[in-house]
Amino acid sequence: MDRPLIEPQSLAKSCNEALILACLEEGPRHGYQIALDIEEKGGGYFRFNHGTLYPILHKLEKEGLIKGAWSDEGPRGKRKSYGLTAKGRRYVANLRSGWREFIEHFLEVVEAEE
Amino acid sequence: MTSFAEVLRPLSARLPLPQPARTRVLLEIAADLEDMYRHYRASGLSEEEARLKAVEAFDLSDEALAELVRVHTSFFRRLLDRLSSQAQSRWERGLLLIVAGTLSFVCVHLVLRGEVVAVAGTQVWPTLICGMAGLTLGLIKFYQIHIKQDHELRRARRWLDAIAILAGVQVILGFLVAWFSLYLTARRMAEDVEYAGVHLFNWLVSASALLSVSLMGALLTAMIWFALARRVAGIADAEAALLT
Structure with missing residues (x-):
């Protein structure tokens, strides 16, 4: 894997990327849907400005982890939706175990010894 | 017409991306803004409230914009x-x-x-200087629009018409100088009747070389202007289609 799974120096960014990729694992979505889904499932912890979505989505698209596709939705006009690529699916699988490991280590450090 | 044009217009000005990337980004944001607005309307908010909430949710910070530009910069x-x-x-x-x-x-x-330039002599210099100026300006604009991809309309249009003017000036200068040299030749012919034919022949050769250089230079400069102007018009159209 040529891309680091988690970048501790920019944890918020890594976290947002992971949330977006995990959300897209369920199927293609429009930008605003991604933000709403994450907010809905996040129980109030992952409320982020929708404007910050675009740099992340475009970066992931450039890296080939997701693929954007324009579709004409009649009176609603053109809409761009994003879906995971095969490379993205493989990456998400690794990402999940990476985050699990990261959180385990994090808890080991912060939890008080009994 | 998109109902969020007044939000997208300043955003477009803050987004120094080349076309068509800028239009695509703005189209995507416009579509999501409208969907967000519908979502808030469906959740029971008034038109104005839904609109304000959608705009608020999609506010692109300077940091996010810089990141977006970085992603699209080759x-x-x-x-x-x-x-x-x-x-x-x-x-x-x-x-x-x-x-x-x-x-x-x-x-x-x-x-x-070049042989033609040599035959035309020093009288071709004003035309050549105009041609060189036109080509240099054309190259600078080409670099700005196609390579550096600075698609800010005001900057893209600046000095563009000067290229067309320089093309026109080359033609005018070519004919003026040729006409003036005909006057000088006529005087020489009057003073030196015996070799009048030779003087006339020499003028014909140098004037045709001069006009060839002028017209070729003007044509090349005009072609460069035309290609650049079309590209700038394309950029303007892409923005107008989105924002009007």
Whole structure:
């Protein structure tokens, strides 16, 4: 894997990327849907400005982890939706175990010894 | 017409991306803004409240914009930014100057060695200077629009018409100088009747060479202007389609 799974120096960014990729694992979505889904499932912890979505989505698209596709939705006009690529699916699988490991280590450090 | 044009217009001005990337980004945001607005309307908010909430949710911070620009900036563009940045070291600037100077010298040398230019003589200089100015300006605009991809409309349009004017000036200068040299030749013919035919022949050769250089230069300059103007019109159309 040529891309680091988690970048501790920019944890918020890594976290947002992971949330977006995990959300897209369920199927293609429009930008605003991604933000709403994450907010809905996040129980109030992952409320982020929708404007910050675009740099992340475009970066992931450039890296080939997701693929954007324009579709004409009649009176609603053109809409761009994003879906995971095969490379993205493989990456998400690794990402999940990476985050699990990261959180385990994090808890080991912060939890008080009994 | 998109109902969020007043939000997208200032955003477009803050987004220094080349076309069509800028239009695509704005279209995507516009579509999501409208969907967000519908979502808030469906959740029971009034039109104005839904609109305000949608705009609030999609506010792109300077940091997010910079990140977006960085994502869409190619390696080549980053390299060019580095070359034209203020942060260049002295040796970098010196090297660029030497390369530009050598290229200019070689170009001028090649033009002057051309047979037609030599036959036309010194009278071709005003036309040649105009042609060189037009070509240089054309190259600068080409670099700005196609390589550096600075698609800010006001900057893209600046000096563009000067290229067309220089093309026109080359034609006018060519005919004026040829006409003036005909006057001088006529005087010479009157003073030297015995060789009047020779004088007339010499004028014909030099004037036709001069006009050939003028017209070819004007044609080339006009073609460069046309190609650049079409590209700028395309950029303007792409923005107008989205924002009006």
